[in-house]
Amino acid sequence: MFEAAELGRKIAKEEFDRIAPALRTEMVEIQQNLRRADFPVILVFAGVDGAGKSESANLLNEWMDPRWIQTQVYGDPTREEIEKPEYWRYWRDLPPKGQFAIYLSAWYSRPVLDHVYGGTDRADLDATLDRINSFEKTLTDDGALVLKFWMHLSQPEQKKRLKKLERDPDQSWRVTKADWKNYKNYDRFIATAERTIMRTSTGDAPWMIVEGKDNRYRSLTVLSTIRDAVRKHLKHREAELKISAEMRKSRREAATGKGKADKAPTTVLNGQPSILDKLDMDQAVSRETYRTEIRKLRARLNALYRQSKAAGFSTLAVFEGWDAGGKGGTIRRMVSALDARDYRVLPFAAPTDEEAARHYLWRFWRHIPRAGRLTVFDRSWYGRVLVERVEHFASDEEWGRAYAEINDFEAQLVEHGSLLLKFWMNITKEEQEARFKNREVTPYKSWKLTDEDWRNREKWDEYELAVNEMVERTSTLIAPWTLVEGNDKRFARLKVVRTLCDRLQARLEG
């Protein structure tokens, strides 16, 4: 795989000086064009120590404007990083649309080093590489341009380079013990690298192998590759957005009867009973039963939660449901059994502008709780396949692939050791109407009701289709949905708190 990168390709100084000024101007131009575009450029620099990863990052920062480039390097994880899934720090640092981010090794570092030194086997390596593929696909599907450069040196060249760096008093600090350790394990390192590149070089996020021996050759290769890829992506993305806008328009027109469009593909068949239809919505409990039960459950929850704090895992509770489905009230009853310092309730409505400039999952990654804490999501990432689907804020393609993205996201949470609960607060259409009307006449509840609620209600059937499909596609063994029969508030509250208790207990006993 690396033969072509050991050919000793180089560029003479005169040649470089001839080409460089124009390339430099072009780099400034594409950076300015990118600033107005709707996607970020994510560059990964990895490879053999001494082959020029940092130098390439420095050159980009020198030739372009460093104000719109961020360079990310990761050391050993901090306490907070350990308490969250591995990819949390990479998500945290994702650049907004219009900017460059340079990642030095980043998510490739651990899989490769663990395989070279840590004794992970081939299957372990492959599993971590699959995770990388999912992550990068999530980014590229969202429009990001992901380019990966593998800087290569042959073993003799690497030795020469490290020696040379060591001799230079201004550069010797770059050479660490780890570099020489890697050098000694060159063959194993290269074999791992080959497998890594082989399995993670995808059509959308390809690896470019660059010979690192000659600085000028490497610099021109890396920069002109970036230039061409950004230019191409700018054009491509523009065309894509046009198509997607047209499709969404025709979909909206179809929805309002103004035009016609293909029905979005769906696995739920019209006229067939849905998952929600199967719920026994008449279930209810008396006030007395509720009082006795909720007291017991609150004590149980409090005890279990303290054990979970001691056990050091975090809990995420997602609430979705119909408007007026009782999310707020249920959440309050649930958390009131806990200590305010241990939980956080986060309502999600329209994204802030910092959130809107990034992948839709970013705003949820940023709120993943630390060890021993509970975060309640009042609405969540499922907005992508509910409101964004029904209101055509997301294209069919976008919400269609969200099921896989969400399952992958949730798998990372659970693999990390977090407990994840998902509640759908269900009420019937009649019950919703009654609650809306009640809100209209109750002074301290009237703020809860907006015109939008009435408009959403008109789309009940479309939402029902979306809910059914959501449950079907994302209720997994590790993260099942709990459907809550919510016409009776007392029944619903008991069911939610009991479910949380049962899941905490199972997790503690498991």
Next chain:
Amino acid sequence: MFEAAELGRKIAKEEFDRIAPALRTEMVEIQQNLRRADFPVILVFAGVDGAGKSESANLLNEWMDPRWIQTQVYGDPTREEIEKPEYWRYWRDLPPKGQFAIYLSAWYSRPVLDHVYGGTDRADLDATLDRINSFEKTLTDDGALVLKFWMHLSQPEQKKRLKKLERDPDQSWRVTKADWKNYKNYDRFIATAERTIMRTSTGDAPWMIVEGKDNRYRSLTVLSTIRDAVRKHLKHREAELKISAEMRKSRREAATGKGKADKAPTTVLNGQPSILDKLDMDQAVSRETYRTEIRKLRARLNALYRQSKAAGFSTLAVFEGWDAGGKGGTIRRMVSALDARDYRVLPFAAPTDEEAARHYLWRFWRHIPRAGRLTVFDRSWYGRVLVERVEHFASDEEWGRAYAEINDFEAQLVEHGSLLLKFWMNITKEEQEARFKNREVTPYKSWKLTDEDWRNREKWDEYELAVNEMVERTSTLIAPWTLVEGNDKRFARLKVVRTLCDRLQARLEG
């Protein structure tokens, strides 16, 4: 001070049950009214262990909607928190406008405990309390409502309470060894508390001492105090905003000649030579000198910077200057001597909506570098006393008090051990015109020039006044301004890089 909080005041259950429902509805109402308001409510709960700090936080979360309340508790500082000034974590967690935040002890914890156990003397205690006063003043000046509750128990009552909690299997976890240690040091704790309350109870951020013996009494006292204070502040703030809007309007009209208004108070006298007038703007260096010098300086900077990384302090470099003053180009030359992984260049233009919902300093606090890193601020917190002043985005009162806020902010950075540099990139009005015209005709520079630049230029004199006053008021011994004669770009770049080198060296040798 605490006599009145040992009177054994209590409220009977019937009385409580009679009052509670209405109070609860009122709490929900004020929370909804607050959501539309332009200020946050910051509650500090501190006091004797067992006197009901957590219980009060829990009750607020139970009675109001926890989605718009955040409860903050702090343990030992994390690695990242240690690497930044002490108040970084409190700034990080400041709530946006319209929300409640409950801080449990928070910034009061360390000063009190250090004095009780750590052997800090009276003067040390007072110094930390002064810092608290500045911090809270910064918040209240910005419109925040800050309310502080000291929950009190007499020593015999505290013993009873801790014993009782220990006996209750559901509550015993609340009682820690530290609680009993505090109990044994009750007298010293109370004496420290008294001084703390005495020195930090201000008109805008008052302490309320609440007897904690009876839960019902404490709950009703705390909640009704909050209710009344929020109501009053909502009214007050509305009136204040009206006045301030009118004043700004008349100021703007005066500026455009449409009306008359008092001149904003200023320490720079018209007609007198200004600080900028004293600069020798003809200074220049030849291309050859520049080439030699910049090479030497870059090597020197690189070496010094590596030493500073090893020494573990962070560096902040602020760049302000006239439009086209050469900030961007100078920053690029400066950072290109460094490794891209060690620095971050942050351009500041309009705030994001998350930033706009908080104190103007919040967006800078969030970007304070970690140990060993450099952050370059391309425009900064000085916007408050420059563009916001001249364009009347900030009221006279707001930009007028910003000098003190900024000096305090910078003192915290320097006391923490960070190195802070501030550069004013100065050019003459003629030079600016020449550069604007050059940008107009140079394709790859044209994006830099906007209509706003020409508009700003019309206000040159007002900006000059603001710059002079800024330098006069904020050039301190610990954080001096470096005025850079920038008509000659080469001279400017050398001066900036040399200053950075000299300051790094002085810091390393000091």
